[in-house]
Amino acid sequence: MIALLMILVPLIGGLVAFFLKEEKQAKTWSLLVSLISLAAITYSLVSNNEEGRTFTAEWLPQLGASFALKMDGASTLLCLLGALSYPVIFASTWKSTYSSPNIFYGLMLLAQAGILGVFLAADGLLFYFFWELALIPVYFLCSKWGGEKRIAVTFKFFIYTFIGSLLMLVGLLYMYFQTADASFAMESLYAVKLSGDQQTWLFWLFFIAFAIKMPVFPFHTWQPDAYEQSPTAVTMVLSALMVKMGLFAVVRWLLPLFPDAAVEFDNVVIGLSVIGMVYASIIAMQQDDLKRLIAYSSIAHIGLMSAALFVNNESGLQGAIIQFFSHGVNVLGMWIVVELIERKFGTRKMSELGGLAQKAPALTILLVIVALANVALPLTNAFIGEFLMFNGLFKFNAWYAAVGGLSIILSAIYTLRMIQKVFYGNENALTANNTDISFIEKAALAVIVVAIFVMGVYPSPVFNLTKDTASFILGIFK
Amino acid sequence: MNLILLSAIWGIVMMFSGLFLNSKSAAKTVALVGAVALLIGNIFDLSGKMIINSDFKGMLQYERFGLLFLTVLILALIIYILLSGKDVEAVGKHPFEYFALIFFVMSGAGLVALFNNLLILFIGIEIVSIPLYILTGADKRNLKGNEAALKYFLMGSFSTGILLMGIAFLYGAAGSFQVERLAMITSEDFTAFTTIGIVMVMVALAFKVSAAPFHFWTPDVYDGAPTVFTSFMATIVKAAIFIGFLNLFINAFAGKSDSWKLTVAIITALTLFIGNITAVYQQSVKRMLAYSSIAQAGFMLFAVFAVNDLSKQGLLLYAAAYCFATIGIFAVLVKMKDYTFEGFNGLAKKQPLVAFVLTVCFLSLAGIPLTAGFFAKYFVLAAAVKTGTYLWLVIFAVVMAAVSVYYYFRVIQAMYFKEGETQELELATPFKALLVLVAAVIIVLGVYPSLLLDMLIFF
Numbered sequence: 023m024i025a026l027l028m029i030l031v032p033l034i035g036g037l038v039a040f041f042l043k044e045e046k047q048a049k050t051w052s053l054l055v056s057l058i059s060l061a062a063i064t065y066s067l068v069s070n071n072e073e074g075r076t077f078t079a080e081w082l083p084q085l086g087a088s089f090a091l092k093m094d095g096a097s098t099l100l101c102l103l104g105a106l107s108y109p110v111i112f113a114s115t116w117k118s119t120y121s122s123p124n125i126f127y128g129l130m131l132l133a134q135a136g137i138l139g140v141f142l143a144a145d146g147l148l149f150y151f152f153w154e155l156a157l158i159p160v161y162f163l164c165s166k167w168g169g170e171k172r173i174a175v176t177f178k179f180f181i182y183t184f185i186g187s188l189l190m191l192v193g194l195l196y197m198y199f200q201t202a203d204a205s206f207a208m209e210s211l212y213a214v215k216l217s218g219d220q221q222t223w224l225f226w227l228f229f230i231a232f233a234i235k236m237p238v239f240p241f242h243t244w245q246p247d248a249y250e251q252s253p254t255a256v257t258m259v260l261s262a263l264m265v266k267m268g269l270f271a272v273v274r275w276l277l278p279l280f281p282d283a284a285v286e287f288d289n290v291v292i293g294l295s296v297i298g299m300v301y302a303s304i305i306a307m308q309q310d311d312l313k314r315l316i317a318y319s320s321i322a323h324i325g326l327m328s329a330a331l332f333v334n335n336e337s338g339l340q341g342a343i344i345q346f347f348s349h350g351v352n353v354l355g356m357w358i359v360v361e362l363i364e365r366k367f368g369t370r371k372m373s374e375l376g377g378l379a380q381k382a383p384a385l386t387i388l389l390v391i392v393a394l395a396n397v398a399l400p401l402t403n404a405f406i407g408e409f410l411m412f413n414g415l416f417k418f419n420a421w422y423a424a425v426g427g428l429s430i431i432l433s434a435i436y437t438l439r440m441i442q443k444v445f446y447g448n449e450n451a452l453t454a455n456n457t458d459i460s461f462i463e464k465a466a467l468a469v470i471v472v473a474i475f476v477m478g479v480y481p482s483p484v485f486n487l488t489k490d491t492a493s494f495i496l497g498i499f500k
Numbered sequence: 501m502n503l504i505l506l507s508a509i510w511g512i513v514m515m516f517s518g519l520f521l522n523s524k525s526a527a528k529t530v531a532l533v534g535a536v537a538l539l540i541g542n543i544f545d546l547s548g549k550m551i552i553n554s555d556f557k558g559m560l561q562y563e564r565f566g567l568l569f570l571t572v573l574i575l576a577l578i579i580y581i582l583l584s585g586k587d588v589e590a591v592g593k594h595p596f597e598y599f600a601l602i603f604f605v606m607s608g609a610g611l612v613a614l615f616n617n618l619l620i621l622f623i624g625i626e627i628v629s630i631p632l633y634i635l636t637g638a639d640k641r642n643l644k645g646n647e648a649a650l651k652y653f654l655m656g657s658f659s660t661g662i663l664l665m666g667i668a669f670l671y672g673a674a675g676s677f678q679v680e681r682l683a684m685i686t687s688e689d690f691t692a693f694t695t696i697g698i699v700m701v702m703v704a705l706a707f708k709v710s711a712a713p714f715h716f717w718t719p720d721v722y723d724g725a726p727t728v729f730t731s732f733m734a735t736i737v738k739a740a741i742f743i744g745f746l747n748l749f750i751n752a753f754a755g756k757s758d759s760w761k762l763t764v765a766i767i768t769a770l771t772l773f774i775g776n777i778t779a780v781y782q783q784s785v786k787r788m789l790a791y792s793s794i795a796q797a798g799f800m801l802f803a804v805f806a807v808n809d810l811s812k813q814g815l816l817l818y819a820a821a822y823c824f825a826t827i828g829i830f831a832v833l834v835k836m837k838d839y840t841f842e843g844f845n846g847l848a849k850k851q852p853l854v855a856f857v858l859t860v861c862f863l864s865l866a867g868i869p870l871t872a873g874f875f876a877k878y879f880v881l882a883a884a885v886k887t888g889t890y891l892w893l894v895i896f897a898v899v900m901a902a903v904s905v906y907y908y909f910r911v912i913q914a915m916y917f918k919e920g921e922t923q924e925l926e927l928a929t930p931f932k933a934l935l936v937l938v939a940a941v942i943i944v945l946g947v948y949p950s951l952l953l954d955m956l957i958f959f
Contacts, residue, residue: 154869165917188898195885
């Protein structure tokens with residue numbers, strides 16, 4: 023039941039939100055709906071109730087497609103991330119105003135339903151459905167409420183991902199005709215035996231779709247522009263949740279479906295990912311715009327995760343899955359800070375800011391914690407994931423770990439430089455009359471900080487949760 | 501048989517009622533009554549109760565697929581009359597005649613869908629085509645319309661000649677016009693005659709469905725014709741020819757696919773390429789829709805290409821999805837004065853409901869999930885994947901589908917994200933309600949395509 027609720031609650035909540043014309047109503051309703059989702063999944067995790075983790079209903083029996091949902095470790099973790107991030111997003115952007123708020127909040131919730139659907143779907147066609155559906159609300163959100171160049175940028179993003187997903191559809195269709203019982207069910211697709219050639223080209227059809235979404239170098243060009251131009255609430259959804267769709271799809275679909283091809287092309291994928299890590303880190307150092315800086319830093323982090331997924335050892339895989347969650351939390355924290363800064367000062371340029379620490383101590387402390395987590399300092403959540411991933415990468419091939427390790431150093435450079443430029447230094451005319459952040463914003467950031475520390479100090483619940491996914495994948499390769 | 505008879509009779513009734521009814525606005529009502537009568541007749545057809553229960557010595561065959569396909573076309577016709585009937589009346593002085601011609605086309609469509617003999621196919625296609633030449637030039641004072649009509653007539657007659665020639669070759673090879681005799685041609689009697697015959701028939705039919713490289717008449721004719729008739733030609737007529745195309749290839753040539761598969765593949769690829777790429781460069785939504793109809797024909801050609809059980813389901817769903825969406829879009833387009841993309845700027849503010857329906861229609865044409873268009877594309881592509889060959893063609897097609905997103909979304913962008921002085925649109929409430937119904941049908945078919953497809957098996 024919980025699996026179904028994770029989709030149903032935001033879906034119905036989103037449809038209702040369309041009819042709440044008052045801004046206050048729409049906001050409160052959306053926050054409420056997102057809290058209900060959070061409460062539901064928390065309850066299910068605490069009560070450790072395994073029953074509702076799968077759900078199957080008849081959908082299109084002639085096609086062999088059913089409405090099948092399945093929560094394994096990784097997808098539970100990502101559902102938790104999805105449920106946790108939405109209240110935080112709504113709270114931290116509480117003071118932002120949007121034209122036609124009912125539609126904005128409605129689309130936000132629909133996007134959540136689509137994304138969580140991707141994390142849950144255990145049927146090939148259903149997965150494809152949600153994969154596309156998550157995109158449509160986000161397309162409208164970015165194009166309607168985004169920055170100056172929003173239309174062209176969002177369009178590029180849309181077409182890019184659409185091409186990818188159509189290629190995946192062709193691959194999926196081909197797989198479907200290979201199944202013994204003409205079914206899209208995950209188990210039937212897993213059971214298909216493919217020859218080496220078939221695996222090769224099907225692997226690439228799927229991989230390109232996922233690589234565009236993550237994004238992996240060289241498919242990343244849509245991402246910095248899209249992050250920059252979207253309203254920050256949407257950017258949070260994009261970078262905390264949507265990119266995880268691609269990574270998660272690798273775990274649930276790509277690796278189990280085409281294990282031989284994954285081993286055959288591991289060097290290509292890891293090579294691209296490592297290039298992307300270093301390349302994005304170098305570009306991040308050149309950025310003046312906070313949003314672009316975080317966008318590139320995000321590409322670097324994603325690169326590490328996608329590399330770790332292909333190293334074919336427990337350490338890398340486990341680290342990557344844990345990092346799904348940590349990266350989501352951390353990047354969310356970064357975006358919240360950007361949102362607060364932009365709303366207060368009307369600029370995101372580091373060169374125009376400075377000296378915020380004196381007037382806004384709370385914001386500064388919270389940001390520094392988030393930023394240090396972004397650099398993966400010990401005791402923060404990202405440390406565990408990154409350590410495991412580098413360990414896995416090192417076991418695979420020390421050279422990759424060495425080159426990829428550069429990105430850690432680079433990330434420390436640009437993150438600390440950002441803190442220095444924005445929060446320290448002299449005040450200027452723009453930042454002189456600054457005040458600290460309000461309670462609700464503090465609360466949103468506090469949730470993030472608590473998550474960072476709890477997971478950094480006591481990660482074993484997350485390990486236990488995701489163990490089954492990791493051991494399942496490794497079992498396939500043995 | 502009911503449908504063929506009724507529509508021919510109703511066409512004549514329409515012409516005479518023009519003499520006796522003075523009010524112009526009665527035309528729509530009479531036509532609507534006729535269309536509903538066609539639907540009822542067709543339902544009786546489906547359950548086997550016919551006025552004249554004969555297959556005319558095997559020249560017609562009442563296959564469930566063909567009859568169901570005709571049901572979809574009649575439903576599309578009813579929606580068309582309801583949405584655009586007023587605009588048909590506005591085209592010129594003779595609304596009754598226009599509707600009469602439309603009914604004659606339906607009669608031809610019935611023959612094309614149910615033929616079992618090449619001569620019936622030929623006659624059906626002619627009955628469909630000739631009224632269209634007239635409708636294209638219906639606005640007599642419009643020079644562009646006149647030019648389009650003449651062009652269409654000349655090119656159309658030429659393709660008819662090729663069709664007839666091809667049929668003659670096939671007759672020579674099989675010694676009969678009957679489809680089942682054609683299917684019996686074995687590989688030993690398979691001569692150059694047969695191949696030439698098949699290719700000539702294919703070329704002629706490709707011309708009629710505006711497949712590249714025989715599409716050159718399409719943009720001019722669709723653009724020059726009065727917009728209401730463009731809507732009719734691009735949807736119902738095109739779908740009607742396609743069913744003839746598919747039935748012929750499934751029933752007669754499926755066993756000899758080696759001889760024509762590559763040619764159809766090339767035609768499909770060209771059609772997709774030319775239709776999509778040219779549509780990108782259009783400034784007028786009407787012309788864009790003309791090219792998009794070429795592109796959509798490319799996808800429907802996949803059904804012909806694959807000739808298997810999924811083809812039928814695919815074409816049925818494709819026809820429904822494509823016709824409903826396109827008729828909806830054209831119905832709004834006709835009411836607008838400015839046909840350029842800028843004409844749609846800011847429509848979402850003034851007419852949120854209409855903008856929403858148009859968005860659903862365009863999303864369906866682009867093949868986004870949750871709309872009928874997705875499953876339409878899904879089935880035709882699945883049919884092609886199932887053959888296991890020519891996968892490059894499928895991959896090429898999906899890339900082209902992504903291109904199509906570009907021009908369909910331009911309209912959505914104009915409506916929602918661009919500010920502009922929209923032209924005032926006077927839209928009545930029933931019109932809007934019907935548009936919402938069209939959108940609802942598209943979405944319902946997008947979630948449960950089985951609602952339509954199950955009818956192929958049960959009723």
